[in-house]
Amino acid sequence: MAIMLDKPGLILALIMGIIVFFLGDWRYLAIMLTFLALSTAVTKYEHQTKREMGIYEHERSWENVLSNGLLPTLAVIAIPYVGPVPYLASVAAITADKFASELCVLAGNPISLETFKPVKQGKSGAISVLGSLTSLAGGVLIGLAAMILFLLTPTTAFLLGLCGFFGSFIDSLFGILEERGIGTKGTTNFICSLAGALLGYFLNSYGLMTLA
Numbered sequence: 001m002a003i004m005l006d007k008p009g010l011i012l013a014l015i016m017g018i019i020v021f022f023l024g025d026w027r028y029l030a031i032m033l034t035f036l037a038l039s040t041a042v043t044k045y046e047h048q049t050k051r052e053m054g055i056y057e058h059e060r061s062w063e064n065v066l067s068n069g070l071l072p073t074l075a076v077i078a079i080p081y082v083g084p085v086p087y088l089a090s091v092a093a094i095t096a097d098k099f100a101s102e103l104c105v106l107a108g109n110p111i112s113l114e115t116f117k118p119v120k121q122g123k124s125g126a127i128s129v130l131g132s133l134t135s136l137a138g139g140v141l142i143g144l145a146a147m148i149l150f151l152l153t154p155t156t157a158f159l160l161g162l163c164g165f166f167g168s169f170i171d172s173l174f175g176i177l178e179e180r181g182i183g184t185k186g187t188t189n190f191i192c193s194l195a196g197a198l199l200g201y202f203l204n205s206y207g208l209m210t211l212a
Helices: 007-023 026-044 047-053 062-077 085-106 129-150 154-179 185-205
Strands: none
Touching (some): 007 026, 007 062, 085 154, 154 185
8 A cells, every 4th residue: 555655645644544543543543544445446446547548646645645634633633522433434435535536437427517518537526327336335335344343333334335425425516616726636635524524423413323
């Protein structure tokens, strides 16, 4: 997984990992490592095809690490006040977004959320059926990992997947602004993780997400 990060990105990821481990515990770090493993796998999937399309990103920088990892790290710090669900939901969101962005580019043209017309692969602010399905799958995989590690109920695990899907969809909506030069991929990634965390917190507050 280290080959996906440049040196500053790797250093920042290690710092965040240390914070997650010591302010949470090994389970929280395991969830983050699950995200890293899954994101590496989907990034490398059909990488030659992506390279030919000009959309393959082999090495990620500290900006990418910060935009994806900042909210989960803050959520770990806030565990005494909000519990573990916002952290898990934020990781589900960034995983869902990674699945959508890396896999949907391989099949068909997505539809712009602004014009509802087909656009080229890799364009921000667009969705596709495949992207939506893979997004949900990414979120649910984090939910399944959390179900094992945190003894969540199957219902809560699935709701975490939905939180991930929601965060990814919000990312696509803000991608419309990104295409207009308002914000960057980094800001939409952060908003994605924030949206997932907020929905998780809301569902947990109303007793819809519970431990087994």
